[in-house]
Amino acid sequence: MTLLDLTPRAVVADRLSTLPVVIIGAGPIGLAAAANLIERGIDFIVLEAGEVAGAAIRLWGHTRLFSPWRHLIDPASRRLLEKGGRWVEPQDEGRAPSGQQLVDDYLVPLSELDAVRSHIRYGVRVIAVSREGMDRTRTAGRAQKPFLVRLRTADGRTEELTGRAVIDASGTYTTPNPLSSSGLDPIGLGEVADLVIHALPDVRGVDRTQFAGRHTTVVGAGHSAANTLIGLAELAQSAPGTRVTWLIRNASAVRVSSSAEDELADRARLGSRVDRLVQAGVIEKIDSFEISAMSRLGDGVQLIGSRRGEPAAHDTDLVVNATGFRPDLGMLREVRLQLDDIVEAPVRLAPLIDPNLHSCGTVAPHGFDELRHPESGFFLVGMKSYGRAPTFLLATGYEQVRSVVAWLDGDMRSASSVQLTLPATGVCSTGDGGGGSCCS
Structure with a gap:
């Protein structure tokens, strides 16, 4: 030393x-x-x-x-x-x-x-x-x-x-938040860690080959999740077999969807774009899902937990951790x-x-x-x-x-003497505890 x-x-x-x-x-x-x-x-x-x-x-x-x-x-x-x-x-x-x-x-x-x-x-x-x-x-x-x-x-x-x-x-x-709703790493994470991706991957650029033609589940209810979902939806247009699932903990993603009065225009548009893609069926949305464990399933991963109080499981190829x-x-x-x-x-x-x-x-x-x-x-x-x-x-x-x-x-x-003028930025609630960074 x-x-x-x-x-x-x-x-x-x-x-x-x-x-x-x-x-x-x-x-x-x-x-x-x-x-x-x-x-x-x-x-x-x-x-x-x-x-x-x-x-x-x-x-x-x-x-x-x-x-x-x-x-x-x-x-x-x-x-x-x-x-x-x-x-x-x-x-x-x-x-x-x-x-x-x-x-x-x-x-x-x-x-x-x-x-x-x-x-x-x-x-x-x-x-x-x-x-x-x-x-x-x-x-x-x-x-x-x-x-x-x-x-x-x-x-x-x-x-x-x-x-x-x-x-x-x-x-x-x-230092991302864990995927588990308890705030701890899900049981079994170690055996599937290679299939869990950090927030905000470049799905249309340098990371394209990792996601093209595969089923990706984005976990998180914030704007980091929204950015990745939109990128994957655009990738799906040119890469056959690409599937996109959005998994959130609460019944709705308040932080992404409540942007009507947001003075940061680029962020305000994110919510409406994701909503349209969900309505069009390009993105599958699974709400109220609480993750507790993960296990390897063939070449992919199974998320294990509960949904609305009942045992539940979700199968996917890759998981993007956008939980903040x-x-x-x-x-x-x-x-x-x-x-x-x-x-x-x-x-x-x-x-x-x-x-x-x-x-x-x-x-x-x-x-x-x-x-x-x-x-x-x-x-x-x-x-x-x-x-x-x-x-x-x-x-x-x-x-x-x-x-x-x-x-x-x-x-x-x-x-x-502390002074600061900031734009009005709508809702940034973290009631679901599972969102990415709200502001940049």
């Missing part, structure tokens, strides 16, 4: 001020945090598990976002890009780009700026966060101790570095977190984002105060701060990190 200290040693009393802020994740929110830190002259390091900026977004880059460009560019990042002089700003601010366009036209240019590039380490995965010399049970002098961040490099080495604060913007895309995402909290075992028991978001934030009460556009502006934990200097931001709530918008995350960085700089007036 190698111990890395990124700045010269200093006396203990002054040491925190000499250390960088550690940002976990080089996605839109992590890079926005970096841009705000640059504007305030605060040293930082970004740790990214992928080999490039926006690595997680590239996995679903074929999918079009719901938000238009005007809601997708962080103000501090825009200023930094404009100062760089070589950035070509997207011309149609009212157009919603694909995930790949967001990466290519915004995140890559931002990550390649001299002021940013030298602070990013790629190919390193954070596996634990703690305080130097202190597990979570020790209190005396805790706030004066640096954070200790343990990471694993691409070649398998373990390293540690220290920081004055930690901003965890690592997202949730790589949850935060990876395992690496934070030694950090003193204060999370809501239900949503798994910071306790002050949870009532503001409860998906049973709020849509993406009705979430109140919030900043450092709502994101604070008992661990001073540690913040969950972006999608990860929302826990299991699927109501996140990038614009919300940009305001989060602006406020957090102002707090780190001791600028309480700016940190406390």
Whole structure:
């Protein structure tokens, strides 16, 4: 194991001020945090598990976002890009780009700026966060101790570095919710894991051969499910034998179907398109199905559970898990977190984002105060701060990190002045507990 200290040693009393802020994740929110830190002259390091900026977004880059460009560019990042002089700003601010366009036209240019590039380490995965010399049970002098961040490099080495604060913007895309209605993995998942596909596969592009001519069941009641269903329905037109089933837990998919007042037009159209495909018989819809187990059936898989209180089974070739995402909290075992028991978001934030009460556009502006934990200097931001709530918008995350960085700089007036204008976005209820990400 190698111990890395990124700045010269200093006396203990002054040491925190000499250390960088550690940002976990080089996605839109992590890079926005970096841009705000640059504007305030605060040293930082970004740790990214992928080999490039926006690595997680590239996995679903074929999918079009719901938000238009005007809601997708962080103000501090825009200023930094404009100062760089070589950035070509997207011309149609009212157009919603694909995930790949967001990466290519915004995140890559931002990550390649001299002021940013030298602070990013790629190919390193954070596996634990703690305080130097202190597990979570020790209190005396805790706030004066640096954070200790343990990471694993691409070649398998373990390293540690220290920081004055930690901003965890690592997202949730790589940690999906289980298929089982209990919140646990279905019994038997291990024997059919090769037939279960992560949310938002590129069914008409690079993944086409995997789905063409086969029966795919999409599990989930959110917009991630809707995107995949539409893609499979279009694939079925050109690939004979392709069948599409939509399996949901509740009697109806409220979040997809209740989009009439959604100001994000691209998302509002999703529900009506899926409804038409169901009515036309292109998509078979199975509602009220609770999954408890899975088993291999020939070359396919059988989903076992209950429907309306009676034992039920469903046979298919492939399963797409579009049941939403949850935060990876395992690496934070030694950090003193204060999370809501239900949503798994910071306790002050949870009532503001409860998906049973709020849509993406009705979430109140919030900043450092709502994101604070008992661990001073540690913040969950972006999608990860929302826990299991699927109501996140990038614009919300940009305001989060602006406020957090102002707090780190001791600028309480700016940190406390949180303002945000979001589009009205209809219903984002998760009453069925089985939807993908609501907002992008």
